Amino acid sequence: MENTLLVGLSRQMTLERQMDVVANNVANINTNGFKADRSLFEEYLRSPAHEDNFMRADRRVSFVHDRATFHDFAAGPSEQTKNPLDVAIDGNAFLVVQTAAGERYTRDGGLQINNQGQLVTASGDPVLGTSGPIVFQPTDKAINIAPDGNITVLEGTGTTDSVRGKLRLVNFADPQKLVKEGGNLYSAGQGIAAQPDTTSRLRAGFVEKSNVNSVHEMSRMIEITRTYTQISALLQQQQDLHRTAVEKLADVPA
């Protein structure tokens, strides 16, 4: 009998979760390499009562739930930083990061050098080259990251390039299967193999900004709040209707 209430609440719950997704996108509007998430909804049908003795079967009631969030892998804008260690990826590739939990993948190209001379992410995890971590010597200068990922330096007073490694770029058959882990990192699930990427190009001295589109997020947010309040009003009306019905029907004339 209270189907309106339940259906309405199922929608409100999904809206609340969609709002959480929008909030996370907006919070990460200045996060390098961040990819926005989107919510997907689906209808699911449920019989309101398990009673088969009626002449006609009960009509099934349609609820809604959020089926998934998917990552919007559209490229973010590149910002020039003039920092030779910053790289923006032109294409679908990811950088490979060595973490305590295993290999992780990132689009955040704001790189640093640690006290051992290793090339690391902002959180200090080594970024991997095609043959392990990339290590610089104390006398290296004029670090240059080529579009194909080759890293060269001038050693001491030398005038010819010395190679320090080549950044490993990988991609995935279905990047939607990547799981966001926080810390700008993605992990690949079981049985999902990173494939070497040969088409993407690196741009040194740039970072890829977040691909969150503020106008989209704001309009989505307005839509969510409006829908949510509309459902609240709808449920309120339904409740009033019930109350009036009970009062009217119970009103025995003297």
Added chain:
Amino acid sequence: MRALYTAATGMAAQELNVQVISNNIANMRTTGYKKQRAAFQDLIYDHVRRVGAQASDQGTIVPVGVDIGGGVKTVGTPRLMGQGTLSPTGNDLDVAIRGEGFFKIQVPDGTFAYTRDGSFMMDAQGRVVTAQGNPVQPTITIPQNSSQITISPQGQVTVVLPGSTTPTLVGQIGLTRFINKAGLNPIGDNLFTDTPASGTPQDGVANTDGFGDLQQANLEQANVEVVTEISDLIAAQRAYEMNAKVVSAADQMLQSTSNMFR
């Protein structure tokens, strides 16, 4: 409602971003200042439904999961150690480093600090000191009444002594470098100290082994680019506003819930 807290992390992050930017702008005329920028990362995700989980008894696999993120955190404020422009001052004791390296300075507690600010002076004993009076290491004393102080690109300090016509070598300005100079600890007064992150200091001679050369009568300007800072400031301010809008939208939703069935 989670969105409230998520947006709050966004507001806090942008507030810090504005602080970093305003410090860069405040130091845009500070000799040898190196700008900072805030680096952000997303927080951990709540995997409501994990991708790859089994969706039915028939073995259907969930193609995409439901992941709800918790917001943003500041992972660091790395310093960009890029070269600042050199501006000539005409002052003999002003020295700018063109390339790698820091001047080594002895601070009053006897330890060493490092700086790119080469606006040196002479103290009462003729020692070459920083504007705060801290001596440059190794100590260089300029004899009284000497003239024509010359600092070579390698850091050799020569003067012409009274009654002489040929220059005399009186000292050598050394340079120190770090494998991760972005990991140095700023202590104010344009000084840095070494940290476990910066690696151990490596002393050396300017213009050799990858060290930069010295430019006498020049000072290195801050590497702050005002246009970049202002556009970053606008972006940070807008991002803050948008997070505030999310807070009020989430609040509106909660309000409509609490007003139901009153």
